[in-house]
Every structure is written in structure tokens, then in C-alpha cells.
Amino acid sequence: MPTAAGPAEVTPSEHGRSAPPAHTLRLILGDQLDPQHPWFARVDPGVLHVMMEMRQETDYVLHHAQKILAIFAAMRAFAAHLRAQGHRVRYVAIDDPSNRQRLTENLDALLALHGASTFAYQPADEWRLDTQLRDWAATLPIAVERAADAHFLAARDEAGRLFGARRQWRMETFYRHMRRRLGVLLEPDGTPAGGRWNFDQDNRAAWPGTPPAPADWRRPHDHRALWRAIEAAGVASFGAPQADALCWPLDRDEALADLDAFVEQALPWFGQYQDAMSTQAPRLFHSLLSFALNTKMLHPAEVIARAEAAWRAGHAPLPAMEGFIRQILGWREYVRGVYWAQMPGYVALNHFGHDTPLPDWFWTGRVRMRCLADAIGQSLAQAHAHHIQRLMVIGNFSLLAGLDPQALHRWYLGVYIDAFEWVELPNTLGMSQFADGGRLASKPYVSGSAYLHRMSDYCNGCPYDRRQRTGARACPFNALYWDFLDRHRIVLQSNPRMALAYRQLARMDGAAREALSMQARQVRGMLEDL
Structure with missing residues (x-):
């Protein structure tokens, strides 16, 4: 080793x-x-x-x-x-x-x-x-x-210059701008490869168990001596150190090997299953390259070029490759632009005024809800969870339950191996918690249990019943979701992306809405015991 x-x-x-x-x-x-x-x-x-x-x-x-x-x-x-x-x-x-x-x-x-x-x-x-x-x-x-920046593909102020004084920025606009400027995934006439800029609609499948997820291709390292020195210096931490077999790359050579392994073994299926979640395969087809990228062992341009070459060689389908490139050229560069345009005030934003402390199970993983137990348990064990686990399990619950977004920001910043504030803060406060009131995201990313059931196996064997909205065994996501929409309807019901949810809410009678409100209050009052 x-x-x-x-x-x-x-x-x-x-x-x-x-x-x-x-x-x-x-x-x-x-x-x-x-x-x-x-x-x-x-x-x-x-x-x-x-x-x-x-x-x-x-x-x-x-x-x-x-x-x-x-x-x-x-x-x-x-x-x-x-x-x-x-x-x-x-x-x-x-x-x-x-x-x-x-x-x-x-x-x-x-x-x-x-x-x-x-x-x-x-x-x-x-x-x-x-x-x-x-x-x-x-x-x-x-x-x-x-020194001049030698890593990122966009200048710190490029997004700010592109959007100017517009109140709402959108990643898709920035992404297309970057593809045109850098000539990424374009046909000779300047149109997008495949005739579409975005294949997100093709990348939302639940994983049925096949093809099998690849084994972890990373190399274990023995860091026990270093860990003893860290502890002896009085450094506090949380989560499992795994000091005898830590698999994160040490250098550029290892990071390049990880990139090659991802392209060969996982990229062809990455897009289709990028939003899927499974207790049987925590990483599925994700690259786990963000640590190497964010510590600059890898340059984003070479990662993008490697993925595009795989598609042009017929190794990976266009939707998979485009979805992967969008995460790097679109989202990663975009949130950095948001960060530098909005700081230092961005860190204090709290659009909904949420202030509930994080439950202790954020540090222990001991929670009965199977989705949270898996996503948080994986985070504590591996210092990693993929973007849908962060957004639609942990972040979704935190927003619905009214958890303090600044406390959540500090937890995300501390727990994830790839979390540096420039990328983590806009993702947490903007995308996940809507604490910026829509500067970054077009709507709050919230759902009840239906989405989690559709995209994962979490509901199987959970002590809570995804089909129930009220009662002792009702999935907490359900009442929290409808109560959140009801409490914030004045602000959110005019959002066209939420029109369907508000039409469903409007069809509920007063007694049903009151029962959901009472159930939600009970859930928020017993967060430590979920």
C-alpha cells in the first residue's frame, strides 16, 4: 500500500x-x-x-x-x-x-x-x-x-460582465456563452453538437441495477503517521478518517489515472444515471474528480477535452458527455462567477428567515429516515456524496424543515472533500436553500417523497411510509413539502416553474391542508428523533 x-x-x-x-x-x-x-x-x-x-x-x-x-x-x-x-x-x-x-x-x-x-x-x-x-x-x-490565474476558464468577473445589472442570472445562459467562446461541443457552423445545447432531459433515469457500477479505481494510501501528527497538534475534526486506506489522489499522476478510469469505465453511463441514488452503489458512475480539480491537480480544459474526445471516438453517448461537461464548463465556472460578484454579503443571506439548528444526526448519521441516514452516513464515512444527494436529500430536507442556512453552509463546507467556499457557498445558499431569493436558481429545489422514490431505492425498508402524508409512519418529506408551499405561497405561487405544485395544493380542501400543517409542525418539533 x-x-x-x-x-x-x-x-x-x-x-x-x-x-x-x-x-x-x-x-x-x-x-x-x-x-x-x-x-x-x-x-x-x-x-x-x-x-x-x-x-x-x-x-x-x-x-x-x-x-x-x-x-x-x-x-x-x-x-x-x-x-x-x-x-x-x-x-x-x-x-x-x-x-x-x-x-x-x-x-x-x-x-x-x-x-x-x-x-x-x-x-x-x-x-x-x-x-x-x-x-x-x-x-x-x-x-x-x-500571479495571473492559470486554472479557471472564466475570469472572476466574467459572469458579472455577462449579466450586468440583471437581478436573475441563469447558468444556461452562461454555459452557452462559454461554449461559444471556447469552441466546446460546436459544429463547424457554430451550432451545438447534436442540435441541442442541453441534454438534461435525457439524463434523469433511476438506476435499475444494471449495468453494474464500476469498482472504485482509486488507490489507497496509508496516512496514519500524518493523522497522528494532526491529532497531536490539537486539530478537531469529524467523520471517519480512514487514515490507513484513504483513496483520494495525492498528485497529478494519480488524478490523471482517475480521469482515464472514469472516461473508460463510467462516462458512457454517467449522464443517464447522474441523478440516480442507490444504497447498493454510492458512487454509481460519478467521476469523483472534483477534489483533484478543486486542488488544481487537474485543469478543467483537459478534463473537458478528454470527455469530448471520448464522445467523438464513439465511446460515450452525447447526452452523457454533454451532461458531464456542463457540470464543469457550465456549473463550476458559473457558481464561481456568482461567488465573486456577490461576496462578501452573500454568505449572510437568509431569504426565508430560517433559524432552526442542525440536528445532532448531521454529525452522527443516526437518523431513521433511510434517505438521510444513507446520504449523511455516506458523507461522514467518505467525505463525499454526489450532487443529488447533497441537493435533493440533505438540502431538500433542510429547506423544508427550516434549518439555519448559514449553519448548513458551514456543515457542507466542512464535510465534503471538494468543498471550497467559492464553489460550496453558492451551491448551498443559492441552489440548495434558496437563501438568496432566486439570484442563482430559478426556483426552490424541493420535493416530497415521490421524487426520492422515483430516483432511488431509499424508500425500500424505510420505517416511514412514502405513501402516507399524515400519521406516525408518514414520510416526513410529504407534510413538510406541502406545508412549505402553503406557508410561502405568496412569494412562490407566481413562479411559473412551480405552477403545477400550486395547482395541486389548490385542489386540497381546508381540512387536508390543516392536517398537513399540523403534521409538519410535529415533524419540525421532533427533528432530533426522526
């Missing part, structure tokens, strides 16, 4: 009062593990690359153990790779005696120690880090170089 690479070696003099001089310090953050970045095209012995494991980054929310482990292990592997290429690296480990556990305090010490005349950094992708670095760099008496 492979082991995680250790931290880059540090010469004894760098712990003391003197250290080899460096004219430039370059900061590399834990989600900037891109060996193809222009910084590394040439070796300069006067440049010192600085990487840090810090309590500042482990503690700003409570993180899943696997997220901390995987990022630290990948950082250590990246530092070792840079040193092997001849670059100088100063790696500050979590238990390094000189570690001040704060980004700018560590940087102050290292700049003074090495006598650097220039500080260089890549743009941080999270608002808090970007602001921290920008404000601190403005106080430096030395030169500051902010």
Missing part, C-alpha cells in the same frame, strides 16, 4: 536565526497544487516556495478528517515533487515548532528570516483568504507580485 510523502526537508539553519537568503518568497496554498503552473517552468535558486499546514485553515470551520488528511498529504507530495524538480521549498508542517499557525504571521517570520525583497502569490479562491492576503500585502515594504 503506498504511503503519503513526508514534508519537504528543512535545513537546520532555517529553524535558527539565519537561513539561506532568497530574493523572492512564493506562497503556495493547499488548493494550488498545480505542477503545470508557469511558476515552475524554470528553476531559480533565489526563489523559495513556501507551503504551510496551519490551524487557521483547519479551524475556520469544523472539517471532515479526510479533508484535512487528503489536503495535507497532497500538499506534502507536491512539495516533494517541487524539490525533486530542483525548486527550493520551505514546508511548515502542522507540528513544526516554528509554526505560528497563522498565514500572515508565518509569512512575516519567513520574509524576515530569508531577507526576501519580493513576495509573490497566486490569487486565493476564497474571499477570506484573498482579502487577508491583499490587505497584508498592501502593508509590505517590499515588492509584491500577484
Whole structure:
């Protein structure tokens, strides 16, 4: 079983009062593990690359153990790779005696120690880090170089420039703009491949059990020594660490192997079953590439090109490939544009005024509702759940039950291996919780038990009955759903995408609606005991 690479070696003099001089310090953050970045095209012995494991980054929310482990292990592997290429690296480990556990305090010490005349950094992708670095760099008496972004396909402000002052933005508009600009999935005359921009309607099938889901193609790593160091440093976490056999990629080579395996073994069926959920196959045909993408081991352009090539070679059908590319070129780039256009105020939005604390089972998984037990249990065990589990199981229930969207945001940000705020926050507050009032999504993504039954096997063997709306055994989703629509009808009934649901609600008599309201109140009053 492979082991995680250790931290880059540090010469004894760098712990003391003197250290080899460096004219430039370059900061590399834990989600900037891109060996193809222009910084590394040439070796300069006067440049010192600085990487840090810090309590500042482990503690700003409570993180899943696997997220901390995987990022630290990948950082250590990246530092070792840079040193092997001849670059100088100063790696500050979590238990390094000189570690001040704060980004700018560590940087102050290292700049003074090495006598650097220039500080260089890549743009941080999270608002808090970007602001921290920008404000601190403005106080430096030395030169500051902010590198151009080398990862994303759209500029931070591209979505903002495209939509201008429009109140409502839509991903589909942005997606078509990006496909035209980059020439992705276009015919020679500029029309979309297959005559349609979007094949989403073809990608909504429940999985019948065949074809079989592929086995996990990722490689296990032994991170037990690193985990002991993390625990000894006092870092708090939750979820299963799986330190003896953690499967997230350490470097670009492993990420590329994962990409190849996905294209060969899963892409042909990804689209058709991308919304399906099964207790028998938690990953189904999903790629699990988001961690490698969001830490920049992979570039989105190469992932898109690899998928498009598979379709053109006849290996994958167009709807599957288009659905996969839409997640990267459309949704991933779009939510980043929303994030940078709306921050810092976006994080505080709460359109419905929801404030119920998260039940304890968000951290234990001990809940009787089979759908929530599986989706949250999988999240706690694997630091991952696919987008429909996040949106239509956990997020759907949270919105219907009136859970605090900011508390939910912090949980999503901490629990998922691929969650960095630029991508997680718009997905949670905007798409999942409608806390932005519709700036991102065209409607609240809510449903009763019918959707979950149609798209999963969760209802089989559940102690709650999906067919019942009221009573002790009624599926909680049902009353919560209709009560949510009833309570917010003044705001939502004019939404054309919700017209069918409101016509159904209007056909219910007053007694039925009151019974559903009472049932919903009972459910919200006993969330800990569901």
C-alpha cells in the first residue's frame, strides 16, 4: 500500500536565526497544487516556495478528517515533487515548532528570516483568504507580485460582465456563452453538437441495477503517521478518517489515472444515471474528480477535452458527455462567477428567515429516515456524496424543515472533500436553500417523497411510509413539502416553474391542508428523533 510523502526537508539553519537568503518568497496554498503552473517552468535558486499546514485553515470551520488528511498529504507530495524538480521549498508542517499557525504571521517570520525583497502569490479562491492576503500585502515594504490565474476558464468577473445589472442570472445562459467562446461541443457552423445545447432531459433515469457500477479505481494510501501528527497538534475534526486506506489522489499522476478510469469505465453511463441514488452503489458512475480539480491537480480544459474526445471516438453517448461537461464548463465556472460578484454579503443571506439548528444526526448519521441516514452516513464515512444527494436529500430536507442556512453552509463546507467556499457557498445558499431569493436558481429545489422514490431505492425498508402524508409512519418529506408551499405561497405561487405544485395544493380542501400543517409542525418539533 503506498504511503503519503513526508514534508519537504528543512535545513537546520532555517529553524535558527539565519537561513539561506532568497530574493523572492512564493506562497503556495493547499488548493494550488498545480505542477503545470508557469511558476515552475524554470528553476531559480533565489526563489523559495513556501507551503504551510496551519490551524487557521483547519479551524475556520469544523472539517471532515479526510479533508484535512487528503489536503495535507497532497500538499506534502507536491512539495516533494517541487524539490525533486530542483525548486527550493520551505514546508511548515502542522507540528513544526516554528509554526505560528497563522498565514500572515508565518509569512512575516519567513520574509524576515530569508531577507526576501519580493513576495509573490497566486490569487486565493476564497474571499477570506484573498482579502487577508491583499490587505497584508498592501502593508509590505517590499515588492509584491500577484500571479495571473492559470486554472479557471472564466475570469472572476466574467459572469458579472455577462449579466450586468440583471437581478436573475441563469447558468444556461452562461454555459452557452462559454461554449461559444471556447469552441466546446460546436459544429463547424457554430451550432451545438447534436442540435441541442442541453441534454438534461435525457439524463434523469433511476438506476435499475444494471449495468453494474464500476469498482472504485482509486488507490489507497496509508496516512496514519500524518493523522497522528494532526491529532497531536490539537486539530478537531469529524467523520471517519480512514487514515490507513484513504483513496483520494495525492498528485497529478494519480488524478490523471482517475480521469482515464472514469472516461473508460463510467462516462458512457454517467449522464443517464447522474441523478440516480442507490444504497447498493454510492458512487454509481460519478467521476469523483472534483477534489483533484478543486486542488488544481487537474485543469478543467483537459478534463473537458478528454470527455469530448471520448464522445467523438464513439465511446460515450452525447447526452452523457454533454451532461458531464456542463457540470464543469457550465456549473463550476458559473457558481464561481456568482461567488465573486456577490461576496462578501452573500454568505449572510437568509431569504426565508430560517433559524432552526442542525440536528445532532448531521454529525452522527443516526437518523431513521433511510434517505438521510444513507446520504449523511455516506458523507461522514467518505467525505463525499454526489450532487443529488447533497441537493435533493440533505438540502431538500433542510429547506423544508427550516434549518439555519448559514449553519448548513458551514456543515457542507466542512464535510465534503471538494468543498471550497467559492464553489460550496453558492451551491448551498443559492441552489440548495434558496437563501438568496432566486439570484442563482430559478426556483426552490424541493420535493416530497415521490421524487426520492422515483430516483432511488431509499424508500425500500424505510420505517416511514412514502405513501402516507399524515400519521406516525408518514414520510416526513410529504407534510413538510406541502406545508412549505402553503406557508410561502405568496412569494412562490407566481413562479411559473412551480405552477403545477400550486395547482395541486389548490385542489386540497381546508381540512387536508390543516392536517398537513399540523403534521409538519410535529415533524419540525421532533427533528432530533426522526
